[in-house]
Amino acid sequence: MLQFLLRRAVLALSVCLTVLVVAFALTRLSGDLAVSIAGPNATSEDVATIRKNYGLDRPLPVQFVDWAANAASGDLGRSYLYRAPVSGLIRERLPITLGLGLSGLTIALLTAIPLGILSAMREGTLLDRAIGLVALLGQAMPSFWLGLILVIWFGLKLQWLPISGVDTWQGYIMPGTVLAFSAIPALMRLTRAGMIEALSSDYIRTARAKGLSTASIVLKHALRNAAMPVVSVAAVQLGFMLGGSIVIETVFALHGVGYLAWESISKNDFPVVQAVVLLLAMIYIGLTLLADTMNAVLDPRLRAG
Amino acid sequence: MIEVRDVYRHFGGRTGLFSADRVVRAVDGISFSLAKGGVLGIVGESGCGKSTLGRLILGLLPTTSGDIRVEGQSLADLDRRERARLIQPIFQDPYSSLNPRQRIRDIVGLPLAAQGAMPAAKQRAEVMDMLARVGLSAEMAERYPAQLSGGQRQRVAIARALVLRPRIVVCDEPTSALDVSVQAQILNLLADLRRELGLTYIFISHNLAVVEHVATEVAVMYLGRFVEQAASDDLFREPRHPYTRALLASVLTAEPGIAIPDVGLGDIYPDPANIPSGCRFHPRCPIAADRCRIESPIRPPKNGRIAECLFASDPVRIQS
Amino acid sequence: MNARTVSAGLGVSIVGFLLLVALTAGWIAPHDPFEQDLMKRMIPPAWMDGGSVEHLLGTDQLGRDYLSRLIYGARISLLIGTLTVVTSGLIGTALGVVGGYFGGRTDDIVMFVITCRLAIPLILVALTVVALIGSSLTVVVLTLGLLLWERFAVVARTTTMQVRNLDYVAAARAAGASTPHILLREILPNIMTHLVVVATLEMALAILLEAALSFLGLGVPPPLPSWGLMIAEGKDYMFFSPWVIVVPGVALFVLVFGINLLGDGLRDFLGVSQRR
């Protein structure tokens, strides 16, 4: 068990390092960062000044090591746009994004798992098909567009929910639902497939031969085994939701990390972009580690090997 | 024809950053030779390494150490085409041994095609000839495996193995996945083809009754070694290893009125990653003595027989 | 005719119809999709008050015919979807098959690359790349193609690992077949059904992502009639004229829904488990 987690930790660390390189290389894609920062109207002197001020005249490896070392110690640089430390900017906005992601995941799981179980138990029936069709419809819905439609309908027409901001918990409902929509189909299909597999397994036949009740067979014996892939994918989906918050926060005008990232990209504020890429990658890695641990708890076979 | 010298195959043991050292000694020092036209039956229970040995002989797995020679040539020196001309396999499960996306003619023709430089018409003729020999009609050539029964599929696998006229065929549990009525058909076919084509078989099976029927020589494998090896008649008439005896006793023949034997092996399960000291069979052995835990029973073969038991020359004790 | 065939048939019809529309856009579009007429701004669709038959779906804020833009938009979505899937499919399949077949260190490397790719936030990186290099159709296709291969890789890898251990692969090796033969003839055909299903999923995803990028202003550059861009341009008018975002949104939805139905149908038809 310990060994298993240690191996994962080493893997996680090397993935972090790679993402660090990617995040750094990404902003150097355009060739000359100084030109991008200075904007189209800058003179060549302006560019030279910027290059010097930001240390962009040094060799690339030196710049990278410098940046990475600072990042490792928690200093993610200063925003060109806000003229403030990036770490502070992110800390301010992270709660909104996390709240959004968690509300999305909660809505998604609460919808997907019961529907998946129901669908598996009624495999091949009209109900199963109907649930599958709903999932398919959800999958086809462009999230930003769904957001806009919800804003028009519930925000403007019915005036049930606030159209922007998260001053109250109601503010999370619409954006959370939109985020959940993108995750529900995958989670539901996975629950269904896992349950169908589990329900047709030999050990479920044994459980039935033992005369156990349907509730015990489905919820105790089958669900536990079907849950593992769902846990893994739920972690991955939460990571994706946080990444997808860039679109949703723009639609609902929420000032979270996603909105910050979008703003920085459009204003060439690269220290912030780099920092957000790094942050999301680390959150993703942390989540997969968490999922692995949870699965090791669920499955005794993983604990041994 | 084939000579196997001190072959070892160990798995795992890659000392990664955190992975523990767990070496599985699947094949742990095996030597034998087999003359042309012979059938060596290798018997053993699951996990004893018999299938690994088969794969080593086929060249599908590299050996950890040791040498396998066919007609005097070391397998390690042969390229894949030369090897294919000498040795071919027949596997257990005819449902997974045929590519479901290929027609029977392409499956049987693959060994010929891999040799290269054979005109299409000649290849086709060879394939059709082989299909006829294994008792499949010509129209089968255009079918896909899914359209065939288990017995027919195994005939296709046999045709593929023999189309290059190899010297040696490694049959790895060729009838275990089949119903008894079909099993008999396939065993009879293999026997006929051996006579017609002068083949040499290495016949791996867990079924002692089947091995007794087909083999000229039998090796009993336990935890990676041949613990007993002898001419078939000798081995069945006078087994010299307690494990062989237990295996023989476990064969349930369709003769009513006989009780189910007490094989007396206990409930310890052999683990190839943790091979006992001394005699590797001693934890399960009904006649084990203290010295069996320390002393290695490995002795050079006597009169062509191997019996890796300290009491091998004590027939009274073995039979008890 | 059961429900499955009906839904698969619906998928085929939707995708087929939109493909036809995309291919014949030059003939069937009633107007030039780029022609502006500031005198005819924001005309509502024909069935609404103030609509006219001349502009069946109305006009946008620059007076361009909405129906014609919608028709040309199908081209962009399908083009981007197809090209992205071809690019990412080649990358992912190659990686996955190689990792799955050779195993060991090779597979460790492949797994590492997949994990790294998954750790990189997709939309954020795509936006940054487009922002830095400049937006064009080629850039969007290449960016998405280079980012969306991981599901191909994962599926190709796991299915290859399953197939690799089957006896027909061992038999082919024993028959003297070369490694390329084994990869291309024995393994690839047997994992293809899984990959085809992934391809439909990824195509749908690529189309949605392009729309999202364009919506955020960092996808296909104006004045190209991308459906995502049309929604972005209509966003400021949506409170008074909701149809400006409803129309392209529905088009997007229908196309993606059709592709998903098609994928589902293929999944049933080819007998691929839903596990992946």
Add this chain to the structure above:
Amino acid sequence: MKPVLEIENLRVGFADGTAAVRGVSLKVARGETHCLVGESGCGKSVTALSTMNLLARGARRSADVMRFHDYDLTSLSDRDMARLRGDKIAMIFQEPMTSLNPAYTIGSQMAEVLERHRRVSRAKGLERAADLLGRVGITAPGMRLAQYPHQLSGGLRQRVMIAMALMCEPELLIADEPTTALDVTVQAQILRLLQELQRELGLALLLITHDLGIVARMAQRVSVMYAGQVVESGSAEALFRAPTHPYTRGLLACVPIPGKTPRDQPLGSIPGVVPRIGPGFVGCAFRDRCAHAEPACGGTVPRRTVAADHDAVCTMVPA
């Protein structure tokens, strides 16, 4: 004596129109082992599963009589049937490797049977589980209770399955190919164990197998199944002494007996394959593979008595 299990004219059909079981009748008495033998697809497992009412969805079962003691199994509700399963009727399966839930300990899986049917505490359940593990020859039962299935070998798991089946002292035990997945030495051990337990507890044992060797050693009564029908049945003694149906005789000739079957001669074999039986199939299903087939085999073939306690469905048996 009144049989524990009595089945008459059982028919099972699947949704795709295939008839898996076509009129099977059998009886199992207390303390008796009844072997149902046949090759894959002959309907033997389906017969067992339909007795337990564990058939997959879409399968249809009907029978003139299907009685366990005084329970009419055909009219029992699903809920009442579940009460009977694991309590009075128990079953063990072919694959010990997959028949136990990998996520729960041996102890928990065994104890829940007693908790369900006897409403006892977990501690009581574990106590009985430990008892039974010892009884099926497992050393250190206390340790095993806390282990998970993957930590046990196949032979041990099958012992656990047997112990689990005995938790509520059933009267009928159905064993579906219980040793097919095991090594030969372990097979002998498990069969001995089953035989001992059966004698000790007076179980009625319905043993499903494809292996005539097992039948010969275990059975008091034998039913040979082919293509969904019992083609020959009788006491083991009579059936092995005078096998009558060509299929039974063919099967016996297929299996080599060490030291008895001549080595240089081909084994007996049955040509051809089992036909697919659709609805409305008439006549002997074996006739296409039978050396003695005659025109009458295409019509309805009655079950005829060969001798006392021995009958076969074949035109060669004199009426």
